[in-house]
Amino acid sequence: MQRYFADYNSQENRFRITGDDCHHIARVMRMKEKEEILCVSEERKTALCSLTKISDDEVLADVIQWMEESAEMPVDVTIVSGLPKGDKLEWIIQKGTELGAARFIPFTAARSVVKWDEKKAEKKVSRWEKIAKEAAEQSHRAVIPQVLPPISFQTLLRMGSQYDVKLIAYEDQARQGEKSVLAHALKGLKTGSTLLVVFGPEGGLTENEVKELEGNGFRACGLGPRILRTETAPLYLLSAVSYHLELLG
Structure with a gap:
């Protein structure tokens, strides 16, 4: 069943869908009135709805019943990626959303080959947000992850104070056989905890960056x-968090 994030009107007990989602329902899916969809409100509540109006400008869907479901990770996980080449960040956002990430923040690392173009910033971030939204709908999440524009390394250092647990995925640690830090960190996480994990770009993080962090x-x-x-490591981390907190219970 198709799922959409939409505006909910509590007085009318109905959702209003506009923009690309309206076009998707009317022109792509060619849905008809009385067909059913799932709608998610800004309060992260999901409802089974019946389509009552379909036009080029808006779609209205009346609530049939509210659903009891929870597909969200029990902890808030932020993925911070050194700005990678090509479409790798899009892949991280799409698959990371499916795996439960709450937030994606790229940063300009010392070894980032890509240079951030401020002239194209709004269009680029808008595309990332769209990818996150579509992935959240596909994976039946109740939250669309945040996607921020690239930040500086110094901003990243200051941002760490807002999180309960802060990790660096560092390949030198893997080469040396380190395997206790992540396991220990996961054991310490509790429902509602905030976790921030930093990943380097293709060339990895420099020793100075790691020392400063x-x-x-x-x-x-x-x-x-x-x-x-660089595009695989965040997915490994999110899978490990999910296994430890959602499957082991």
Whole structure:
């Protein structure tokens, strides 16, 4: 069943869908009135709805019943990625959303080959947000993850103070066989905890970057014995968090 994030009117007990989602319902899916969809409100509540009006400008859907469901990670996980080349960040956002991330923040790392173009910033971030939204709908989430424009390394250092646990995925730790930091951090997480994890770009983080991060309360950790690509490492981390907190229970 199709799922959409939409505006909910409590007085009329109905959702209003506009923009690309309206076009998707009317022109792509060619839905008809009385067909059913799932709608998610700004309060993260999901409802089974019946379509009551379909036009080029808006779609109205009346609530049939509210659903009791929870597909959200029990902890708030922020993925911070050194700005990678090509469409790798899009892949991280799409798959990371499916795996439960709450937030994606790119940053300009010392070894980032890509240079951020401020002239294209709004269009680029808008595309990232769309990818996150579509992935959240596909994976039946009740929240669309935040996607921020790239930040500086100094901003990242200051941002760490807002989180309960701060980790650095560092390949040198993996080469040295380190395997306790991540496990220990996951054991310490509780429902509602906030976790921030920093990943380097293709060339990895520099020693100076790691030292500065560690000086600001971050802990370097390995992600198993293999060296992972910049677009694979965040997915490994999110899978580990999910397994520890959602499957082991």
